[in-house]
Amino acid sequence: MGTRFRSYQPAQSYLLPPSPADWLPSGHLAYFVSDTVDSLDLRAFYEPYEGDGRRNSPYDPAMLLKVLIYAYASGVFSSRKMARRLEEDMAFRVLGAGNFPDHRTINRFRQQHLAEFERIFLDVVLLAKEMKLVQLGTLVIDGTKVRANASKHKAMRYGRMQQEEARLKQEIHALLERAERTDTAEDGAHGPDRRGDELPLELQLREQRLAQIQQARQRLEERQKQQDREAGRHENDGNDASGPRPQGGRSKYRRAFGAVPAKRQENFTDPESRIMKTADGYQQCYNAQAAVDGDSRLIVANAVGPCAADNGYLVEMTAAARRNRGKKPRRVLADAGYRSEEGFQQLAEQRITAYVSLGREGKAEPRTWSKSEQPATVAMRRRLARKPGERWYRKRKAMVEPVFGWIKQAMSFRRFSLRGLDKVRGEWQLVCAALNLKRIWGMSAA
16 A cells, blocks of 8 residues: 655745744744834834825835844845745744835934834843743843955055055156146047046046045044043153153153054044954954843843953943843942952942952962052952852852843844944844844743
């Protein structure tokens, strides 16, 4: 007796149109994202469309937001890939509900509503609070370097900028002289569509390159002046013959005010990103921060900055988590990168117990602190030396490291899609909101 197979007729037409709900299991993440977005206050997303009288009906913002959140939660960050998934992937098609926006529409929506993504992230945190998933007994703060949408090979050192600027000026001058000599002789040889006095293409390219270098050099100089002012320096405060010198006749500064070190770099593609050390060597990056609830491993606050150092984020991230959750954490855990006497003092004044390492793991503490000079740091060392402090700090890695593992491995988010600090901050809000929703879905289904 022959084997009887189940019916398989790919060309069979449906007598009745199928329901999209029949194609996905009832507990699918796409449904959870859809239901959650429908429960949020989306007035800020609809306001730009009110009363404009446009003829072409725009796509519903709720649909686009659902697609964006689900895409990030699924590891899809390219707008072109999202548009393709709306045609090929059933979960995307369920969220799109018969809509197929192109990649330009998706990308335009994402860039137009970057500021609103912070509100979405906060609403997701409040959702976790209502579900009693976030207790905020223990707050763990950590950062990770996420690559910018720019190559480190598109950066140039300040010293090299000066050399290239001088070289390009010479080449442009030589090209202009050559063009002027030949312009008159060739004036009659050009066709009716050309005047004969257009700039040669090689001259245009050099002028564009020169303008880029001059703009980058100016940004570096302005940034250096601002950093010097923040450090307490002022014009002509040293290394300048025209300015006053401290007693002894020698300047206490190695360089003049606003002078940029020759090795300082600037990126032409994304000037606000910085070269940072990563596991893959030095890359063009941003420093992405996350404050994580120790029990649920949900992100309750986040931030992004262009500085590779973490120590300035200890108090900021604690305050943001307290503001978002509406509750003060009992304790804060962080690694040695967040070590700061000022930060320790501020947390102590707020009666928040901190457990922050004073040295890298496996290495000796950098120096001995004086109780009179750095009392909060000395108190931290004593706290970590006791068994409760040692036990709490040992839990830090298991609480926060999985979060960045989920972002970079499970969600495959290792590089920002947008450029510029403001846009990157909005995208990081979207990443954190998507991860939280995925985690809440997983915990509620368990």
